[in-house]
Amino acid sequence: MKYSLISLLLAQSTAAHYVFSHLLVNGTETKEWEYTREIGYGWEGKPYRDSPAFSVDTQDIICGYTAWNTDNSLSGIKPNTADVVAGSEIGFRISKTYGILLPPTNETFLYHEGPAQAYLSRSDNLQAYRGDGDWFKIAALLAKDDTTWQVGGLTVKDANFTIPRATPPGTYLLRFEQFRPGYDVNQTQWFVACAHINVIGSGSSTAPTHFAKFPGTYKPEDEGITISPDFYPQGKKSLLQYKPPGPPVFGA
Numbered sequence: 063m064k065y066s067l068i069s070l071l072l073a074q075s076t077a078a079h080y081v082f083s084h085l086l087v088n089g090t091e092t093k094e095w096e097y098t099r100e101i102g103y104g105w106e107g108k109p110y111r112d113s114p115a116f117s118v119d120t121q122d123i124i125c126g127y128t129a130w131n132t133d134n135s136l137s138g139i140k141p142n143t144a145d146v147v148a149g150s151e152i153g154f155r156i157s158k159t160y161g162i163l164l165p166p167t168n169e170t171f172l173y174h175e176g177p178a179q180a181y182l183s184r185s186d187n188l189q190a191y192r193g194d195g196d197w198f199k200i201a202a203l204l205a206k207d208d209t210t211w212q213v214g215g216l217t218v219k220d221a222n223f224t225i226p227r228a229t230p231p232g233t234y235l236l237r238f239e240q241f242r243p244g245y246d247v248n249q250t251q252w253f254v255a256c257a258h259i260n261v262i263g264s265g266s267s268t269a270p271t272h273f274a275k276f277p278g279t280y281k282p283e284d285e286g287i288t289i290s291p292d293f294y295p296q297g298k299k300s301l302l303q304y305k306p307p308g309p310p311v312f313g314a
């Protein structure tokens with residue numbers, strides 16, 4: 063059993079992984095692509111839509127592999143905008159359909175443990191917004207302890223975080239990234255998804271001051287992207303020292 067599971071994972075691991083297609087709001091799983099931007103099929107022409115992006119320098123780093131907003135090739139589903147109360151918990155859950163199936167139940171799972179972060183970018187016209195503006199970071203889900211990441215593993219299907227209470231009200235593109243760091247440049251695997259949200263709340267007088275651009279801010283050689291083997295996956299002995307890419311978390 064153990065042997066066949068490992069062979070299955072090895073056989074499939076080069077082909078397909080997982081895709082964050084459900085937004086979790088108000089403690090509820092919303093429908094696939096209801097509030098999230100649909101991720102495309104692709105990767106060398108293969109019929110998978112759960113492929114990672116490999117380079118921080120491509121448009122796929124904005125909202126995921128061949129997402130409709132970046133190459134305009136997907137005319138299909140345009141997401142609705144979810145009303146979210148500032149200060150409340152939100153999350154992304156992986157698709158039950160697209161991804162590696164884990165026997166014996168054949169459920170998808172979050173195959174790669176690793177860092178996860180979330181960003182917001184303001185736009186009054188989300189349906190046409192590519193995500194090429196300014197992004198501020200609202201969450202970083204890193205290590206639980208020196209040997210365990212918060213996100214990933216055989217039984218994990220989602221990543222939850224809080225929309226900061228101080229977030230100025232308005233409509234935002236919400237970008238979520240979870241990634242498997244690599245030891246070599248362009249070997250990092252990025253599982254990125256975006257959702258359309260409308261933040262409700264009183265906000266704060268302190269507007270975000272630190273921003274990122276995608277692509278742009280992340281460099282392939284950043285210490286949090288192409289990393290020391292101490293962090294992933296063999297080492298996993300000093301995860302609490304891991305420094306993620308990008309600006310500090312707003313409202314933290």
Ligand SMILES: *[C@@H]1O[C@H](CO)[C@@H](O)[C@H](O)[C@H]1NC(C)=O
Nearest residue numbers: 086087088089090153220222
């Ligand atoms: C994330 O939140 C959802 C409800 O929105 C909950 O069902 C799930 O257990 C939470 N996941 C984790 C890993 O805490």
Ligand SMILES: *[C@@H]1O[C@H](CO)[C@@H](O)[C@H](O)[C@H]1NC(C)=O
Nearest residue numbers: 087088143144145146147262
């Ligand atoms: C979440 O709850 C808030 C407050 O009750 C509500 O205004 C909002 O519409 C809900 N969002 C979704 C997507 O159901």
Ligand SMILES: *[C@@H]1O[C@H](CO)[C@@H](O)[C@H](O)[C@H]1NC(C)=O
Nearest residue numbers: 070163164165166167168169
């Ligand atoms: C899982 O998939 C395998 C191979 O397709 C199949 O033999 C098995 O019955 C499936 N198990 C469940 C619980 O659906």
Ligand SMILES: *[C@@H]1O[C@H](CO)[C@@H](O)[C@H](O)[C@H]1NC(C)=O
Nearest residue numbers: 116117118119120247248282
């Ligand atoms: C990484 O990927 C980008 C985009 O495909 C490419 O421009 C760059 O040359 C690659 N860098 C290396 C070191 O392979």
